[in-house]
Amino acid sequence: MFQGRSLLKEVDFTPEELEYLIDFSIHLKDLKKRNIPHEYLKGQNIVLLFEKSSTRTRSAFTVACNDLGANPEFMGANDIQLGKKESVEDSAKVFGSMFDGIEFRGFKQEDVEALAKYSGVPVWNGLTDEWHPTQMIADFMTIKEEFGELKGKKLVYCGDGRNNMANSLLVAGSMLGVSITVASPEELFPEQSVVDYAEKFAKESGSTVTVTSDIKSAVKDADVLYTDVWVSMGEEDKFEERINLLKPYQINKELTDLIEGDYIFMHCLPAFHDTETKYGAEMNERFGVKEMEVTDEVFRDEKHARQFEEAENRMHSIKAIMAATNGNLFIPKV
Template sequence: MLNIHKYNIIFYIIQNEREIPMTQTKSFLKEIDFTKQELEELIDLSIKFKQLKKNRIPHKYLDSLNIALIFEKTSTRTRSAFTVAGQDLGMNVTYLGAGDIQLGKKESVVDTAKVLGSMFDGIEYRGFKQEDVEDLAKYSGVPVWNGLTDTWHPTQMIADFMTLKEHFGSLEDLTIAYIGDGRNNIANSLLVTSAILGVNVKIISPEILQPEADIVELAQKHNNGANLTITDDISEVKGVDILYTDVWVSMGEEVDFKSRIDLLLPYQINIGLLAKVENPDVIVMHCLPAFHDLNTQIGQEIYEKYCLAELEITDEVFHKYSEIIFQEAENRMHSIKAIMYNSLKNI
């Protein structure tokens, strides 16, 4: 017997391809390359792919294509999401770790781009320099997806705003407060993406860790009616709908860890901070990994050295909002699937 419900979902997605013209931009390198409508379409397409996955409906729309995943930085969610998303779409997925290729060492990024572009239909890059992912896109001739650089984390943003739309039903009139290191890639992307989507955002961090002037300028330039606030005043959390935080030291960053902890400890998301929000419906988000307990090697080392069992978020708060945090993590896969499909659907 045919499952009419399942086939209706497939038909709905195919029909919507005609009704909602997706962006023709092939690569996904940074958020400002997309309009508000285009980002909203990616968010909606992510939700549709999630429906297909949940209903176990095969969707190998990109059958027999080949993609390469370049990882200069280690990863759990990004690697898993790209791998499973690619396989669900019917693609062959090849992982290329830092020790597997000569990118930037014995072979230039440009030369590597030309070689990989001749063999693969798409390339994911997770590494350090934004200019490297831009060069891969420029010289490979195939779509390139930014899995994270030191400056931007665009695939995380589609998953984050997908999660918010699922939870609140709409992105209208929401206010996000990002608490902590305001100069990292998550803070940069959150500020700019919120501006593009017209979602109010507050970056709350010590003055020395607030976004660079050029990032703020980009957010203002691409703003579609959002209230943008950058402050060191923690009381600004009052009335917000979402608290968002990230690790206090980014991957590969060399800092005086003790000084960073001392600087950011007043910005920890804990029960006291939640009380200052004065919104019973507030949610907490974290892109993970999170230092909220002693169940990791690094967590144990931090505790032995600094006598702190929790950093950017307390264990109590993490578990209170764990359902939404892990929903956000799962949505990396669905959103990345939408991003890759949008890039490759016309091949």
């Protein structure tokens, strides 16, 4: 039922199929920890196409390929000609004739859709400007590991409400029965079409979808606090504007003290929680900001912070996605 399919956005799979991928990710993580081989893609060749730079996505796909017995071939922005000297359709046909699967991390959702349409092999979306579905399997895997279940939990996303992470959390969460609140300034509210889409799934799963500018009331009953960088790749000229807009939406100790129950903090990384990066130092020099979307205190709070478990889970979940869709596994209908 999974074999030969692509994961381009969350709704390519049913809620039950997403749940299966999450549980399969947890199973493969256990096999990895116990050094039990699971070479479901042995002998396959997988191409990793990266228009956008990456740390976790590249590492996760590379290690996942190796663990599954496949051979990964990395191609960066200077190696591929998608839409430049060669159409995406033509490139897709070439890649499909040589490789058994394609990962794509880039800008346009239509490019990853075209790769899937014309290549004839499974394609996995490692991130586009609209959606980040492989991240979602890792994120909700992390939440399930922490709480033992997904349905009935509440995730509050704080920050830029119109980026790919907010979009994906709204849709994936509502599909899985997790109530999603986006706390954001009105200028950065998610597109209404995405909210409407999520609400449709929320009615079916029994969850809720909320978009608000009132961050303090939003977080009080949160099980998960989630944030992302204030400026996405390709928007580096907007730092001053975003800092001014999003300062009130920083996750800090004052905010976490408002939470009435237990919670975990998550971040898809990288995070600007100090000045130990080029961007962090530059923002401090230019705007006097030493911490952006999350303070260093919250980021390093070992009791609640789960961003590094979440980062590791990128590899286990990507492995599950590739194995399920390209490993000729027997998977009963879910």
